[in-house]
């Protein structure tokens with residue numbers, strides 16, 4: 071399977087929305103992804119295979135920090151390196167734009183995602199209680215240095 075990694079365009083929004091709906095409990099709207107394309111702080115990478123969006127990831131650049139908003143891969147395409155390639159593309163883009171660190175929140179019980187970020191040199195730096203609803207805390211993670 072040939073996978074292309076590139077910046078998100080407005081034509082990608084329906085595909086990105088489909089991935090969002092398949093992968094997250096708290097979903098964004100199509101309009102919010104359209105707004106991301108217009109937002110000059112936003113940077114989104116999509117993974118495309120045979121014309122289908124199979125994954126995506128994005129971050130907001132806040133001064134010299136990259137705040138990850140979402141990263142997801144359709145279940146059928148997980149654990150074959152697609153998420154890692156999206157992360158690599160985001161790290162390269164963030165570095166190119168002058169970012170020196172990257173941060174995110176992840177649900178404390180999302181073990182695949184926690185492993186994914188730990189493998190990518192993120193460390194646990196804090197906790198936001200009930201961030202995703204009662205009893206669902208967020209772990210705040212940081213990666214210092216993007217090289």
Ligand SMILES: CC(C)(COP(=O)(O)OP(=O)(O)OC[C@H]1O[C@@H](n2cnc3c(N)ncnc32)[C@H](O)[C@@H]1OP(=O)(O)O)[C@@H](O)C(=O)NCCC(=O)NCCS
Pocket residue numbers: 093094140141142143144147148149150151152153154155174175176177180181182183185186187189
């Ligand atoms: C997190 C996610 C994006 C990873 O995507 P992926 O394409 O499966 O990841 P990769 O195949 O590139 O895996 C890279 C590393 O992540 C870790 N990882 C990925 N899936 C894992 C799993 N199910 N269990 C444990 N570790 C896992 C491993 O360390 C893996 O490295 P390895 O293959 O050398 O062991 C994917 O699981 C996903 O979409 N999850 C649902 C959405 C989500 O929770 N997003 C994060 C929100 S903060």
